[in-house]
């Protein structure tokens with residue numbers, strides 16, 4: 273999820289309407305709304321004639337905007353709607369087809385929602401649409417002027433950063449080296465769940481615990497430091513603040529309003545300062561360990577940060593500065609935390625909904641691991657668990673959209689339509705993985721579709737797009753392997769150690785909301801019972 277350190281902030285790029293609920297000053301509000309009107313009238317007249325333009329009518333069942341002002345209808349409806357318009361993308365694509373244009377203030381978004389067009393954009397014409405759009409001033413600061421893998425323009429700088437992340441840290445070999453770190457983090461995770469259950473009559477918060485567990489692993493991989501829980505918690509809080517700060521605001525869509533957002537900009541700068549003050553000491557600590565290895569025989573042998581210290585980036589003379597290291601490390605931490613935790617929350621909800629699936633998973637785990645604690649090698653021998661994770665990512669991709677893409681050059685065409693250079697290209701995932709033309713009974717959660725059902729899915733999208741929870745093509749998530757490893761191992765450990773049931777005071781509710789990633793609208797509180805054997 274994904275700008276800057278923000279896998280997720282870009283993905284939640286439609287949450288700017290929340291701004292309204294947090295503004296208290298009425299006079300400022302009136303001023304803002306009048307400026308907004310003026311802006312709409314004067315700025316947004318250029319049209320992309322070739323794709324269908326959603327002109328307000330139909331969206332959220334509100335009356336259409338005045339003729340000739342397509343943006344007015346949309347922006348107002350989006351800004352004042354109680355529900356995020358993101359929930360209406362499916363309706364919009366049914367109405368306007370798999371490619372349409374939305375005008376959001378000064379930004380133009382082309383929304384793509386079919387497998388065919390996603391394949392064309394990301395794979396067949398991947399090179400043409402592998403760029404990222406320009407950023408707002410807040411993001412530019414947090415991304416050190418687009419010096420991160422997810423935010424960099426398509427070009428040599430991006431290639432160097434991405435190659436380093438993949439080979440330096442996310443390759444299969446590196447992933448294996450960090451097996452013991454994951455195993456230890458999983459032991460602590462299961463202990464935490466047991467302790468929380470014991471203290472709360474069997475109840476546990478799924479998302480919060482999963483988030484913390486995966487954050488611990490990523491932190492160890494990123495800095496190669498063994499931190500205590502309190503220090504980990506502090507870094508986690510700062511990273512959360514960063515994500516909140518990067519949530520798009522009204523002035524991102526209407527830059528003329530920026531003078532009214534000076535206070536928010538100042539607050540953002542304070543968060544950036546706090547982020548730097550929190551991360552730089554970790555960078556220094558690792559530097560000192562590397563300089564005095566003989567004094568730290570138990571130190572983690574390698575970390576992502578180590579690969580960055582001497583990184584030669586194409587087209588640059590110097591290695592990354594400390595502030596740039598903060599940006600790159602934050603991207604690493606944020607990229608895999610909320611995405612994985614969200615997947616775990618949905619997974620547990622599905623296990624609670626389907627006790628038969630839960631029993632089958634447990635039996636598979638016991639059948640392979642026996643009396644021992646299940647590990648990564650065991651999970652490779654568990655076809656049902658693998659199918660469960662695939663089905664999970666099909667029905668509950670942790671993000672609604674891949675990160676925003678953009679055309680590298682002018683003249684690019686998608687589905688026969690023009691895609692101008694400065695436009696945001698947004699690929700919507702749920703309509704692809706839920707397409708009845710591609711999947712049998714797509715609304716049913718059924719891991720067996722991948723076993724007895726004969727359905728297949730190449731989640732990289734190379735051989736055809738059917739479900740692409742990690743995107744596809746040049747910008748595909750480099751953490752695909754690590755993300756699925758974490759989800760699979762966490763689930764195996766959670767099911768082996770505990771039996772999961774619904775908390776009596778709650779109902780299962782599969783509605784979703786955006787909180788950096790797509791999480792359950794009502795955070796899942798589950799009841800757990802330790803399995804007889806102590807794992």
Ligand code: HEM
Pocket residue numbers: 273274279421422423434603604605607608609611612615669670671673674675676677741742743744746747748749750751752754755756759
């Ligand atoms: C379940 C886990 C994860 C999911 C569902 C996920 C999903 C995604 C998606 C949809 C994208 C956008 C692809 C595009 O723009 O076409 C992305 C990009 C990215 N992800 Fe992940 N991700 C996960 C885990 C991770 C992890 C563990 C890391 C690293 C530690 C990571 C780092 C990144 C980076 C750096 C990018 C930007 C790639 C680029 O622009 O070249 N992600 N991810």
